[in-house]
Amino acid sequence: MNLEKFRPALYLSSAYKVDYEALWREGIRGILFDIDNTLFPYYVPHATNEAKALIDKLKKMGFKVGILSNGRSERVQLLKQEFGMEGVSRAAKPLRFGAFRMKKTLGLPASQIALIGDQIFMDVLCANRMGFKSILTVPIDPVNDEKSVMKRRGAERKIISRLNLYPEDLQEAGNSDEDKAIPRKAD
Numbered sequence: 436m437n438l439e440k441f442r443p444a445l446y447l448s449s450a451y452k453v454d455y456e457a458l459w460r461e462g463i464r465g466i467l468f469d470i471d472n473t474l475f476p477y478y479v480p481h482a483t484n485e486a487k488a489l490i491d492k493l494k495k496m497g498f499k500v501g502i503l504s505n506g507r508s509e510r511v512q513l514l515k516q517e518f519g520m521e522g523v524s525r526a527a528k529p530l531r532f533g534a535f536r537m538k539k540t541l542g543l544p545a546s547q548i549a550l551i552g553d554q555i556f557m558d559v560l561c562a563n564r565m566g567f568k569s570i571l572t573v574p575i576d577p578v579n580d581e582k583s584v585m586k587r588r589g590a591e592r593k594i595i596s597r598l599n600l601y602p603e604d605l606q607e608a609g610n611s612d613e614d615k616a617i618p619r620k621a622d
């Protein structure tokens with residue numbers, strides 16, 4: 436199997452550790468966010484202050500931002516209001532229809548859009564298929580994830596290890612704690 440379609444352009448420990456100034460300098464103008472386990476865990480019903488501060492900062496920098504979530508529409512609808520940004524729910528990533536909708540909403544070419552998410556089989560594959568910059572982050576709370584997501588984590592860990600991926604910001608910090616890089620399923 437060709438694994439390159441799963442390779443993220445960037446792999447970081449958190450969406451809050453992305454160097455957004457660097458993204459801007461390289462020409463990225465739109466950022467799409469996965470929500471669950473990327474900005475906060477799926478069981479957190481409201482936008483956190485940390486996530487709101489990040490989105491506000493990005494808007495002030497001039498980025499167009501949006502949500503691309505496979506989550507329920509009620510949840511995404513509420514978060515759209517709380518963040519004051521557009522979004523698509525039930526996007527069925529890695530399928531592209533939701534991503535196409537958000538690309539149109541942002542009004543940007545694919546080459547100027549980054550998609551940040553915690554799942555290789557959903558977020559990274561979708562971004563790579565679209566020609567977006569794919570940014571993979573370590574899931575915030577992998578041991579309390581939804582059952583359907585937990586099932587895929589083992590396979591994701593295999594791909595991450597076969598692609599020889601390690602979060603770049605942890606590498607720089609000289610941190611070799613593998614458990615942080617490759618989330619393990621709770622036994």
Ligand SMILES: [Mg+2]
Nearest residue numbers: 469471472553
């Ligand atoms: Mg997610």
